[in-house]
Amino acid sequence: MALLKRKKKQEKTEAELLAASPDGAEIDAEEVMRKYDRESNTRIWEGIPKIVFTTLLVAFSVYCMAMTLLSVEQAEARLARFLAFIVIIGYMMFPARKTGHKVNHIPWYDLVLMAAGFGAFMYFALNCTDILLMGARIQPVHVVLGVIGILVLAELCRRCVGIPIIVVVACLVAYAFYWQLTTGNNVALYDALRKIVQKLFYTTSGVIGTPINVCYTYIVLFIIFGAFLERTGIANFFIALANRIAGWSSGGAAKVAVIASALCGMVSGSSVGNTVTTGSVTIPMMKKTGYRPPFAGAVEAASSTGGQIMPPIMGAAAFLMAEYIGIPYLEVAVMAIIPAFLYFSGIFISVHLEAKKLGLKGIPRKELPTFKYLLQNCYLIIPLVLLVWLVASGARTMAVSAAISIAGAFVIGFINFLLTNWRERDEGTSFGSVFAETCKMALFTTIDAFAAGAKNVISVAVACAMAGLIAGCITVTGLASTIINVIVMAAGDFLIIGLVFTMLCCIVLGMGVPTTANYCIMASTCAPILMALGINPICAHFFVFYFGIVADITPPVALAAYAAAAIAKAKPMATAVNASKLAIAAFIVPYIFAMNPSLLLQGDVTTATVALNMVTALVGLFGVAVALNGFLFKAKVNPILRAALVAGGLSMMIPGSLSDIIGFAVVSAICALQWVLGRRGQGPAKLAEAEGADAADADVDDLEPAQ
Template sequence: MALFKRKKDAEEADAMVAASPAGDIDAEEVMRKYDKESNTRIWEGIPKIVVTAVMVLFSVYCLAMTLLSTEQAEARLARFLAFVIVIGYMMYPARKTNHKVNHIPWYDVVLMLAGFGAFMYYAINCTEILLMGARIEPLHVALGIVGILVLVELCRRCVGLPIIIVVGCLVVYAFYWQFTSSSSADLYASVRKIVQKLFYTTSGVIGTPINVCYTYIVLFVIFGAFLERTGISNFFISLANRIAGWSSGGAAKVAVIASALCGMVSGSSVGNTVTTGSVTIPMMKKVGYKPEFAGAVEAASSSGGQIMPPIMGAAAFLMAEYMGIPYLEVATKAIIPALLYFAGIFIAVHLEAKKLGLKGVPKSELPTFGYLAKNCYLVLPLVLLVWLVASGTRTMAASAAISILGAFLVGFVNFLLTNWREREEGATFGAVLAETVKIALFTCADAFAAGAKNTIAVAVACAMAGMIAGCITVTGLASTIINVIVLMAGDFIIIGLVFTMVCCLILGMGVPTTANYCIMASTCAPILMQLGIDPVCAHFFVFYFGIAADITPPVALAAYAASAIAKSRPMATAVNATKLGIAKFVVPYIFAFSPVLLLVGDNVTPVTVVLNTATALVGVFGLQCALTNTLFHRHLNPLFRVVLAVGGLCMMIPGTFTDVVGLAVIVGMCLVQWMLARRDKAKDVEVSADDEPTEAAA
């Protein structure tokens, strides 16, 4: 059913593109169609000012409470979700086609007030309710049910159905378990116990995921909003153009670098695809890449931004909390796998460019080093954040707050310099400064409002992730699933890894990155740890495959968004994106069996790290040659493609024997292909020499 729906959505998007005057497409429309988080109500005039003010106050409240509050956790988190529900129902309509200006239906107001009242009642009476334990009264049960249902409906609007289906199945199973595990259980007793666990304890909606969201993620979402509005995204695109724009097929390489840098900050595969793709996809098509390939490059690169240290779309901070290791360690361990992933895409776009004979952008049209040097101060907030967190002199929240202030100051300087360069003749410095202050304040309010808006979907998904973890904990389902998979895998760990991969791809469909990881860490990582996989490797494994869902058919949201911009066939774009991102499907298996790539284990030395990285890189090269169907500007024989793929996989399997076999195969195939390419070139020369006299005689 989901497949047909996605196909219909993609056809509608293509029709919208075809109908647009210049063949262009409104990025906002694409975001509304493929990104649930962007499917918001339209506010204008006074209502827009009011809604913006509410969201700014929410962001400021989160910032202040995180830094200063010492209140009981349950009260803080319940109040946080109460405000999330208010803003959520103000922003997200029941249907994506319902975009009347300045309109909110009466039933949304009722749902908003009901959900707000349920969570706020718990926040105010937190101590009394906690002392009751499982003896909560009917009023508390009713409020809990209302709060959960209102939250589920908001999740449907801003996140999507997949995660709700998972939650619904687990809640049904929780009731089944409750009835079968107790002979004296009646319906009300079962409802009371489940509601008490899921609503009034830290094993449900206000569990670890929402606590991490409130404590860390909100601040880094706000920080990301400030970075986007200070011009760092444009700087990253200019930097990528200067680095790779001149080379063969440089436009695609620019897309890879820019998407990696921007996606690291934005934390949204679809959002990053549309934001950078609106610039890079037309560039790629202009130089000669096919639409399906251009869209796939952007989708694969954008979905990789969340695995790119140091920010990793705020997931690095979440992983540090779950694994109990310092943030700097997480960011360091993520470097080699991320480089392998982007190296794979880079190799693929280079091979495709050589196959098509594409050229780079003339250097005269590229940003100059002088321009980049003058604007390099834009990355200072990012450097400041990494330095503060790495030094350990400040808490995570304080580091984020200081970095937000730094981003505001850098943005102010950027606006001041821009206004001064573009000032009208005779304008004084005081007038320019006053205009800059006005722009900076409006930008600050816009960043705070955007941070609040971007927080809603993440917070709701984290609350759902808490319910998933709660149902699994209450019923003991986790141990049952683990035992089943361990029994099925037997002595073959690879079977357990494949089952876990499939679970991650299904559970990760359409879920924001940070909430995605919360679900994977609660449900899938324990399976791998039971199989004997190192905890760090297990968490990275599920993190990678959760994100891979964004480019994996049939529900490949990032690929479908890219196809709308590229005016390409959606499914073909998704398949190409999967090919380009093949490293994301292979690298996790490498560090599952060889943790050296994650700098884990007793045998981690500079030599072993370099050796393992080099062999994995050669393996990625072999796989990409096979998938791209080209080497030395020449198509590959089908048999050669299979042999190269096998050689690439051998290089990626840990072990001296497999490395030697893989290297021999890849080197041998390269030599054969090189000789065939030389033979073809010699034939072309002979043909052209034979044609010359004929042409002369003519």
């Protein structure tokens, strides 16, 4: 027991050291999460109530795994029961307000909402067959229960996801009422309500539609897998690996943040969560190196958000995309490689240019993790490799593959604990004592992982249910066809106009919504627009996925950027603006593969074609990054040349040999000119001499983030 206590104390001390900012002030990561991530704004349980609640969470995770792997029950019954349990643990976990939480307290009105919501969904689950046979002839009691279920779920969504998605759902439900009342033959209000409730609550075209089905079938298991994987120590290994790869180079701390956030983010499934987790380590490191606070926060926010598009996991969205498009998961993961590479390359280039402009150095090599350490701990990635291999082989279903990988993560975690405890044992401690302590640690870690998995499932499941409502309203009213026709007519023969309109829709609808639910909404509302414009279906889904994700760093509701700003002690809006600049590739690359599907390996492509497109895209991104940074080769780039760099860079991203040649000539000529100016000693790139370098930081009002 002494060994376990010493281990916990050591971990706490390390966490405190990592969380200390360069100016000596500590970063309260938990407080940041509570403020900017609704999923972390939870009730406080202590003592016996905490044990009871944790037991309930663990039981829920085990139940989900068992039902997913073994149950052959009717889908409607399984999904309704799943949401009934979500309502119970959701209201136990999330309070109505952000502040004023009392320990071990849940108000009476939450108990009423919990019981009402649980009863509505459980009644449907228990009487599923009879209700489905009624069709549109459901009775008043069914209408009342359906309304209660939807309203209770909407309130839970407000608490754990946010208001923007509720506003969208409310507008669409109101439109569905209007459509029912105006398109029928003198339809009564009750008849309209009955039809809408029947469609949205009692069929698979609403709350229990495709999004919640995919959540129940796949996402739950992969969220639990991610929770286990995080507790094996793989995040620390990823940070160490990133340090070894890039820490030594100019401004290496920021490059470490890019690599580590990409690796950790693909597992976490939360832009804000990944920002706070890795940012509590990387942001102070970047500030200490010499990066300005808004830039340091922006690097972490942009990289953590990009983790959601990083294969093979992609925050579990890859599995959703495979289900929606109807292709194997492995194909989705492979197609995502090149766009993800371009995204992180764009951030990497911007970070390097900023480091050169400020004259920053790298981390001393003697302070970097050794190759011996990396080799000794490389076994930590085995569960991730196992998952990819199982899914790629096709020998097991995705659910079984996830379950086996969870078991693998448990084994690897146990081995990691055992080796660590053995190395840090007191002199004279026997192997039996170390093994016993390791078993205790493994048990507590398993409980913690199952509980964390259940907690993370709640917001995703609720948001997926809301996404089902959105899709159901659009289907019932035929609104999708109307929106498509409007945008197609507005775009005319100009595809770019339709792409811009769709991009704006994605950014607005994606504000404050978790990654997986975000994609569900985009796939239901925005992807059909692009397909109507003639875009390849796969390219359309990737396009809306990318722009839904970047909502986390795009003002005004840039939650990941605001969380990073809190850690960096920087202006929130300035951090969001810098993050948007750093993630410029996320705003450009989707247009590239929308007009040139070869980047997603679509069409008749060859290795040479793909390689050429990657090179031209990288050179184009370099040109745009230089234009945004304003410095190259120790010389400032004047405004006219910066505009030319943007034009040249974008030209190289437009399909066609002529545009590539023109863009390459422009970018190359300006780079050559800058090299000459730098050689002539036009002035070293120092922060104090960089005119306008702080424009994006100092001239932006310190606006409070929208909540």
